[in-house]
């Protein structure tokens with residue numbers, strides 16, 4: 236379910252991220268980046284405002300460390316009447332002196348296109 240690794244939707248250093256009791260980056264911070272990045276292709280498909288309705292899966296594969304450069308890839312894999320399912324992959328670049336690139340998490344979320352009143356809105360036709 237990895238989205239194609241074209242351009243990351245966001246790229247952010249984990250330098251100032253909150254840490255957990257084990258000294259790694261707090262998972263909630265990673266989830267927040269996932270939600271932000273996942274909304275980007277959804278907004279493009281919806282051509283307007285979306286809200287997150289569900290996190291269908293969230294898999295933390297490896298810890299994120301302070302100092303990692305975090306890239307988040309996301310693609311819409313299914314468009315319904317008003318909803319979009321988005322697959323997200325989180326990758327880090329670590330150790331600039333001895334570089335490695337690791338997949339640290341993946342997720343599947345559902346976004347809904349909404350109107351100005353926050354009610355579901357049909358997706359526009361995709362040309």
Ligand SMILES: CC(C)(COP(=O)(O)OP(=O)(O)OC[C@H]1O[C@@H](n2cnc3c(N)ncnc32)[C@H](O)[C@@H]1OP(=O)(O)O)[C@@H](O)C(=O)NCCC(=O)NCCS
Nearest residue numbers: 286287288289314315316317318319345347349353354355
């Ligand atoms: C998202 C929201 C507008 C949907 O309203 P609703 O009255 O439940 O809408 P519907 O039942 O018509 O469902 C709308 C679409 O969402 C899908 N959906 C609803 N709940 C879902 C869930 N738990 N998982 C997956 N899809 C879901 C429906 O299948 C439907 O898809 P479709 O139109 O493509 O067939 C409403 O639940 C809401 O405002 N939730 C809060 C959103 C929010 O604050 N998110 C966090 C911050 S962004």
